[in-house]
Amino acid sequence: MLENKEDSKTFNETANKTMPKSKTQGKVLIAQIELNFLNRSVFFFGKPVITTGLEFNLLAILINNAGTLVSREIIAEVLFQRKLSACDKSINSHIANLRKKFLVISSRAVIKTVKGQGYILLTC
Numbered sequence: 001m002l003e004n005k006e007d008s009k010t011f012n013e014t015a016n017k018t019m020p021k022s023k024t025q026g027k028v029l030i031a032q033i034e035l036n037f038l039n040r041s042v043f044f045f046g047k048p049v050i051t052t053g054l055e056f057n058l059l060a061i062l063i064n065n066a067g068t069l070v071s072r073e074i075i076a077e078v079l080f081q082r083k084l085s086a087c088d089k090s091i092n093s094h095i096a097n098l099r100k101k102f103l104v105i106s107s108r109a110v111i112k113t114v115k116g117q118g119y120i121l122l123t124c
Helices: 005-018 021-025 053-064 072-080 090-103
Strands: 027-030 033-036 041-044 047-049 111-114 118-121
Touching: 027 053, 033 053, 053 072, 053 090, 053 118, 072 090, 072 118, 090 111
Parallel strands: none
Antiparallel strands: 027 033, 033 041, 041 047, 111 118
């Protein structure tokens, strides 16, 4: 958890930058991935993808920053509201789960890992 008011302020600023700006518009479509924020559904090439709440939120962060590196630290702060520990593999697991779900529909790479840094949602 966040330890003080400054950490909380930093978290809120980070969350505002990384969570979807178009949430109030209902849907976002980038790179054949459609997120519907009203019913929290995901479609890839028009086919439904069943996600957990955490996977949906992780995908929302990546889509809102499509084509840009999103650090593991930012993901940890926004999703888990805590600092990233050196041995934390939970983000890796959730990314792997999303990749598997997308691979069922298409072999096209969707999420790129930048080793030691974070992830990029590929836009083409």
